[in-house]
Amino acid sequence: MIADTTSVIRPLTIQSTKATTFGALGIILFLVISGITAYSNTRTLYSETAEIVRIHQVIETMDEIFTLIKDAETGQRGFLITNNESYLEYYTKARVQVAAKTVALVQLIGNSTAIVNMTNLVDLRFEELEQAIVLRRTQSLQAASTAVGTEQGQILMEKIRAQIGVVRAERVDDYKNRLETMRDAYQTAIVVGIITSVLSLFLVGLVVYFSRLSNVTRRREVRKQQIQVGLSKTMDGEQDQQQLGSNILTFIADKLNAQVGAMFVGNHDLFQRLATYGVPENAQIPEQVRAGEGLIGQAATDKKMHLIGPVPEGYLTMGSAFGSTAPRYLVIFPTFVDGAVNAILELGFLHPVDDFDLQILESIASSIGVAVKSADYRIEQQNLLEKTQLQGEELQAQSEELRVANEELEQQSNLLRVSQTQLEEQQEALIQSNETLHQQTEVLEMQRDDLEDTKAAVQLKAEELERSSQFKSDFLANMSHELRTPLNSLLILSKLLTDNAAGNLTEEQVKFSSTIHSSGNNLLELINDILDLSKIEAGQMQIFSESVSLQGLINDLHKTFDPLAAQKSIELRMDIESQCPKFIATDRQRVEQVLRNLLSNGIKFTEKGSVSLTISIVADKKVAFTIVDTGIGIAKTDQQSIFEAFQQADGKTNRQYGGTGLGLSICKEMTRILGGTLSLLSAPNEGSTFTLVLPEKCVQEEVPDKLAMEQVDTGLFTTEDAIPMAGNTHTEIVNTHKPLYHLVDDREHVAQDKNLILVVEDDEQFAKIIYDLAHELNFYCLVTSTAHEGLLLAKQFLPAAVVLDIGLPDGSGLTVLDQLKNDKHTQHIAVHIVSARDDQQTALNLGATSYLTKPVSHEQLVQALKGMESQFKQKVQRVLVVEDNLIQRESIGHLLDAENIEIIGVANAAECLSLLKDSTFDCMVLDLHLADSTGYELLETLGQNDTYSYPPVIVYTGQELSSADERRLAKYSKSIIIKGAKSPERLLDEVTLFLHQVVTNSPAELPAKLESTAQRNNHLKNRHILIVEDDVRNVFSLVSILEPQGVLLTIARNGYEALEALENADSKGEIELILMDVMMPGMDGITAVGKIREKHVWKTLPIIMLTAKAMPNDRDKCLQAGANDYLPKPIDIEKLLSLLRVWMPKQ
């Protein structure tokens, strides 16, 4: 069935070529031969004919000669008879003619003997004739006749005649021979002619046959060429592969009358179906064919054309391409390019395919191959072009980026240039001002020299003054200390006695102690006044400006004076006018002192009526304190003197009304140094109005000091230097003193469980008081009376706080303070100064935590100690590390080690819990893998159990956590760190963060708003809402908004979990509303909503979408998906709550 047709066609053509050649040669040869034969025949005929003609001519000539002789004879006879010369004409003519003819005869047949004989005879005849003539002429007729009559002439004539006859006979024989020859030749010619014509006919037939054959061939060739040309035209142009394929198929099928066709393109390995022709829709034609697969593959592999036919019925899927059309004959042929197959065509025919068509197919195979390849090339070209374009775009984009960067750089360089210009200008200005300064300096130098001289003079004076003021200061300091110290103890002890805590005193004894106490207070007042005044006189009063609340002032004054006023049944009013600022900047203590003084005076000198204090604003940023009383008033003459120290209006006043009489002068001085004014308006029995006017902002520098030049107060080098007992402020304290007293304290049995306080105080009584108080408040207490021992004890025991007196026998407490603060082991210890001196600012500058001036009241002490207690907690921050691996635990400890951090490590949950039961921590680092518990359980225990303190927890674990684990931990822990290369860094960072309580992303505004909306949202209580959101921050904020409202919440992280949650309605009841985020991993919000709505039971469940996308069509998308409403992020709480109100109405 399968025949290799190509081989069939070839031999035929070869054979015919040979035959033709031989045939042609044969024919030519034959024609040549026949030609030659004909020619020779013709020539023979011709020559024979010529000979015959000659013979005739000879005979004729001879006859003519005979005739002529006869003529000559006649002529002769005539002459003889007539003797007419005219008859000789005939004779002569004849004679000549005979001669000529004889010559001609000789020419014709040569000189044969017969001819010679004849000629001789002829000559004799003529001689004879001639004789006769001559005789006639010369003689007579008779003689002539006689001559004639001799019959010689007749004999001659007979001889001639005989001779001629001989020749004639000869010639006639010859003639016959020649005729024979001619007849033969003639026959030959005829035969040859016949053969020739027959052959010619045959040749013509052959030629006709061959020409028809070549016609057919030529027509086929023409058809082939047409097809080739037509195909080239079809394949011409820039077609894509698809178009090309179908065009080719269509064309071929059309021209070769195929019914169906398919074309596959590819490389040597794999071919794709490109186009089909005439194939119905549902035919099963493979998309791809591999080399070697089936017949098509086979054709590809062996690169040959295959003809298959006739195809049996039902031939469908056996490896060829066609289905429902059942062709009878198939041709599969590959196309080549560069020796490789690049396409295969299959054609189906209902009629058998003849070899010429196959030939045609073969011939177009390569051009199809080329066309396909060039289509390929075109595609590639297109791609390359596109790529080039893309690259061009990329280049452009990059150059765009460069240009933008360039522009920025330009901008920057412009800015730089501008600033450079500015700098240059500034430099110019600086140079100028420099010059000016130079000049000024010169002037100043001159002035300085002058000053130097003056200064020297003044120096002397000043030294004198200093000496005197030194004595004064000494006196003040001493007095201050000496007076206050015993007074201190006196007051406290008398107070204690008055309190009668033990209840073992009689009423009278209590009264005695009360009296002692009040006397002591009075004494104290007096001493304070004197000291104050002296201080002011000595110019040692300092003002410390701070922000003072006017209302606060008034409150305190009320506290103090209300009982007093009530006692005397006087009305006491205090007002602040509305335009007054809330705060002024001034020295609270001093202002209060002045006001107290004025108020107490007012109350003191008023029997009935009222005392009022009004604070108001006066011009030029000043505040006025106006105290009006309805008392006895002051006479004009006395008004000046009452302000003078040590003078009273009337000595009696003091005795009647009490008081030291120093108050107002102190007030005057105080006012002065506060930068204000004090004025008085009064008349006897008409009450008095004192007005204190202070600037709103008291500036320390404006205070004119009496001895301003000398007393440059920088803090460190003040009175301390002047006190010989103080020693040096910065160097060591030499242990030159034995302790002044010996008090049993706790140094033998200090433990960690309680805080330790160190008391450095030279007054034994006071020290004991504090010692007892400390014990009362559950502290350990160490006591010492010297600075030296104080330092030693502080360094040794590292107490939590130190109560430090300044006036110590072997040094100044300030030195102790300084040294403590400069030593890094002790610098964190809180130092509370309790001192008789007034060195507050200095002490605070050196780093003291607080400063109390002696005498201190019991309450003050208690408060201070209690304050210390709470400060202890703040000072040292405690971190609990729960980690079972010892090395890890220690390394975490080292990592977090810092000044004020105490690190406690435990190895298991039990220890951790026991610690948390009894104490609190600022932060906890927890490993999840513990010996006796997992971290989760521990956290859950902590979270649910109130008996344990619950610090912020950082989970520090080496395990990788699933997202479920993470969420479980997130409930209890603020931060989760996975151990790794960078985890220590992060741990340190997070711990530091917690200990300093930096607020990160929590929404700060919430709580305030919450309160305001609480009332309106009662209907949200116990409603069940599902939140579907993967951003933990949003979850946190939603929970913190909704949970306090009583909403029951379920949280899902994505669409899947949401559906699950809906399915499993739990103890919280059915879900009534869903808040759904849009962008989530797994299933996103829009898809989830769609799925939810699919279920009938959830078709009407309200869903509110939370979306980060802000454009209106995003809203539409949400609504289209089935949501009821949407809320853009960041979430507006009000809007959320109002939406909830809308979609979850009251039931």
Added chain:
Amino acid sequence: MTISAYPVTEVRQNLEDFELGLLLEAIFYQYHFDFRGYSKASIKRRMTKAMEHFGCDTFSLLQNRILQECDLMPKLLTFLTVPVSELFRDPLYFRDLREKVLPHLKTYPSINVWIAGCSTGEELYSLVILFREEGLEERTTFYATDINSDSLKKAKMAIYELDRMKVFSNNYLLAGGKASLSDYYTTAYGAAKLDSSLRKQIVFSEHNLVSDADFAEMHLVTCRNVLIYFEKELQARVIKLFNQSLSRKGFLWLGSKESLLFSPHAHAFSVFLPNTKVYQKETSLEHVT
């Protein structure tokens, strides 16, 4: 937009700019894509090209077409957004990220990464591959967003031309790749398709940096070579958005020619890797509007 009395010689230039401005307003009005804050020069160049493509001679004609024919907008978008990218573009930056940033991310139990302006996904998949090789892929969710839905589609398909793969492979190795890039793709029909398992942890979404808010807490935000096409105000807005989205100490990664140096919000970030343009969030800025 204000028009003042310019001298005649300048009128032509300004008219074009004016038309461009109107065009951008029209687009915003009709489709709510706000390109008004984009860099003027780059928008102009792109619009000019788009103009030619759509056969309009002036911006006003283009504006008319845009307003009347809705289906033109997605096509216009492709002109306005830049689809030019490579896998592991700037490979040394990726190497830095791998060696210096990823160790920090390893300390978190779960990681969120936001690729803002992911375009056709080259950078996205580079990061996924990087994370996978460092063992972080499982706990990471990658959020890939872009304004152009066509680009997102292409990114989802992860098909790239085969002959680009050579450059990509080279980049991959320079970026410290541990295996071979060919492990991650298969070839067919003259193209390379990235393994579909790379898509497991990715969430694709349309998102417009000009108008939309943040949507989850991120540990790493990468936005490379997008900001240079924005004007200063828009850049500031976007930086603020990223700041809102990042967790404390989260990382922000910008393109090689970008910087926070001149941004008004620079104080909220510290410079983590100056040469690689990686910043770390230190403080939160107030909420963005």
